[in-house]
Amino acid sequence: MATNHVQKGNVMTWTNGTSADVAAGDVVEVGTLIGVALGDIADGAEGEVAIAEVWTLPKEAPLVISQGDQVYWDDTAGEIDKTDTNTAAGKAFADAASAATTVKVLLNV
Template identity: 35%
Template sequence: MRNFYQTGDTINATAPSGGVVSGQALLIGALFGVAATDAAEAAKFALHLTGCYRLPKATGNGLTEGQKAYWDDTAKKITGTASGNTLVGNAIEPAATDATEAVVRLAN
C-alpha cells in the first residue's frame, strides 16, 4: 500500500522540556507512551505506544486485573481514578493500595 507510513507501535516524538530518560512514561498531547531512549529537550526519541510496562503507581488506591488505568500527569503516576486523569490502558496484574508500581497494557 503506497500510503502506509509505519505500524505505529513506536513513533518518533519530540522530547518535552527537561528531556526524557529511557523507561519514562509520559503524555505528549493525547498520546501516552514509554520512552525507549534518552533524549534532550526538543530532540527526537522513540516513544512506545503499545506493550505492557511496569509503571509508577499512586498509593491510596489499588488496581484489579483488567481495571482501567489512568495517568495522573501532575503526579506522573498510574491511578484507578478517572476524574481529571487520562485513560492509558488496563492493569494486567492486581496492584495493592500501597503498591508503588502497576503493570499496565497501554491502549492509545
C-alpha cells in the same frame, strides 16, 4: 496488496517540548496517548516512544487496582491512578495491591 501501510504503530517518533530532559523509561504524554521513552530524549530533541504493549509504571499508593481496570496517568504526581480526569493510560494487565508501588499497564487500550 495494500500500498498505504506506514508501520506497525507500536513506536512513534516524539519531539520533546517539555522544557526538561526525558530519561529512558519515563512516561510522556503525546496528545491523548501515553508513551514510554525508549531512550534518553533531551529537551528539543526527537526520540522514540512506545505507545503499545505492557509496561510497569509507578502507581498511586495505597490505591488497589484490579486486572482489567481502566487506569489513567497523573502527570503532576507522575503515577498511575483511577481518576478519569487524568490522561487515559490503558488497562491494568495485572492486579496491583494497595502496598504496590507499580502496576503493569497495557498502554492506550
